[in-house]
Amino acid sequence: MKIKSIQSVKGTQDILPTEVHVWQKLERTIFQVMSKYSFKEIRTPAFEKTELFSRSVGEQTDIVSKEMYSWIDQGGENLTLKPEVTAPVVRAYIQHNLGSISPSVKLYYIDALFRRERPQKGRYRQFHQFGAESFGSENPEADVEIIAVASSIFKSIGIENIKLKINSIGSKICRDNYRDELRKFLKPHLRKLSDTSKIRFEKNPLRILDTKSPDEKALIIDAPNISDFLTSEDKSHFIEVKSFLKDIGIKFNIDHHLVRGLDYYNRTIFEFTSENIGSQDAICGGGRYDNLVKDLGGKDTPGVGFAAGIERILLALSSDEKIQNPDIYIVGFGNKAIKHVLICAEALRNNGFSVNTDLLRRSLKSQMKEANKTRARTAILIGDKEIEQKKFQIKNLEDGKQYDIPFDSLIQHFKSL
Numbered sequence: 390m391k392i393k394s395i396q397s398v399k400g401t402q403d404i405l406p407t408e409v410h411v412w413q414k415l416e417r418t419i420f421q422v423m424s425k426y427s428f429k430e431i432r433t434p435a436f437e438k439t440e441l442f443s444r445s446v447g448e449q450t451d452i453v454s455k456e457m458y459s460w461i462d463q464g465g466e467n468l469t470l471k472p473e474v475t476a477p478v479v480r481a482y483i484q485h486n487l488g489s490i491s492p493s494v495k496l497y498y499i500d501a502l503f504r505r506e507r508p509q510k511g512r513y514r515q516f517h518q519f520g521a522e523s524f525g526s527e528n529p530e531a532d533v534e535i536i537a538v539a540s541s542i543f544k545s546i547g548i549e550n551i552k553l554k555i556n557s558i559g560s561k562i563c564r565d566n567y568r569d570e571l572r573k574f575l576k577p578h579l580r581k582l583s584d585t586s587k588i589r590f591e592k593n594p595l596r597i598l599d600t601k602s603p604d605e606k607a608l609i610i611d612a613p614n615i616s617d618f619l620t621s622e623d624k625s626h627f628i629e630v631k632s633f634l635k636d637i638g639i640k641f642n643i644d645h646h647l648v649r650g651l652d653y654y655n656r657t658i659f660e661f662t663s664e665n666i667g668s669q670d671a672i673c674g675g676g677r678y679d680n681l682v683k684d685l686g687g688k689d690t691p692g693v694g695f696a697a698g699i700e701r702i703l704l705a706l707s708s709d710e711k712i713q714n715p716d717i718y719i720v721g722f723g724n725k726a727i728k729h730v731l732i733c734a735e736a737l738r739n740n741g742f743s744v745n746t747d748l749l750r751r752s753l754k755s756q757m758k759e760a761n762k763t764r765a766r767t768a769i770l771i772g773d774k775e776i777e778q779k780k781f782q783i784k785n786l787e788d789g790k791q792y793d794i795p796f797d798s799l800i801q802h803f804k805s806l
């Protein structure tokens with residue numbers, strides 16, 4: 390009887406060797422750009438106490454109300470696989486008193502996240518994000534730097550057709566007033582709203598502005614704008630954000646109905662979208678969260694950050710990135726050659742070359758075929774004759790030229806190529 394194989398869980402994906410090189414290229418770009426902006430990497434655990442997310446992201450949000458992978462462990466603790474990274478980073482910032490090192494702390498991460506959403510193109514149950522969090526400054530230049538670092542990564546990796554939308558949702562008092570006005574506006578249309586929007590009307594009407602339904606989108610065009618509810622401090626903060634963005638050449642559109650689904654944001658919020666990836670077009674979202682550190686038990690510390698979805702960024706990339714090929718393939722034939730292949734491969738690798746060898750003791754012909762298939766630039770051939778004469782046969786696989794070199798000048802030879 391054939392044993393049934395096990396498939397991966399719905400909404401999760403394997404990143405195969407044929408596609409991992411684009412992930413690695415993006416990761417390298419993230420490391421380089423973050424370091425140019427003086428952000429330092431932080432890595433937090435895969436799971437946290439459930440309370441961390443319910444207290445920060447918000448009980449009424451989609452994430453906390455229906456998408457978290459939570460369980461009670463054997464010790465009776467309520468735990469959750471992280472559905473977002475800002476709360477864990479804030480938890481670590483408070484727990485390790487990172488604010489004592491410097492009044493301005495700039496952190497970044499690359500991480501795997503878990504949300505039980507309905508899977509579709511660009512929406513998965515395990516997905517990956519990179520992001521940055523800047524603690525300590527409530528000034529608009531911190532918002533602008535956060536937007537600039539995201540934008541710089543997108544530019545460096547070569548994503549085209551992306552747009553930046555920004556808005557200010559002000560401070561809590563503005564949102565409370567706005568929420569009331571929005572409810573007044575929506576009330577006469579309540580019957581026409583979807584079930585989800587009806588629930589949002591009660592719990593968090595701002596989220597209705599996030600709707601994907603064309604009818605509801607048409608309805609909210611005439612909804613009041615939060616910009617009319619901002620305090621004068623919030624207004625001047627937003628004016629400066631816009632003006633500094635212009636100063637450094639970052640283009641943006643203002644979207645008065647941009648809200649974002651997480652509770653902890655205040656003042657500036659933003660979203661980058663791509664035209665190339667279909668309905669799930671948001672590749673990055675972020676904003677200011679001046680009360681989050683305090684709300685999670687830390688000292689009153691302002692913060693601003695972003696999170697970008699790696700899968701969606703890779704969908705938006707028209708990638709002709711080449712797979713990394715080995716520099717050299719060593720072909721050994723005959724039992725005596727095995728140890729020489731090993732010694733030669735180690736010496737070359739220790740000198741910075743990437744080398745592949747045959748582990749299956751295949752024929753000379755099959756090994757040469759493999760060397761060509763892996764697109765190695767050079768093959769080194771080692772057989773009884775070569776061992777006896779203490780010379781390697783070298784074949785340039787790009788132009789077909791073949792020649793010998795003595796054993797002891799191998800490294801020197803490849804370094805001089």
Ligand code: AMP
Binds near residue numbers: 512513518675697
């Ligand atoms: P959020 O944490 O919801 O603000 O999302 C930030 C970014 O993560 C989004 O702009 C998407 O690019 C990405 N993202 C969010 N949810 C998913 C998901 N379920 N699958 C893939 N990417 C996602």
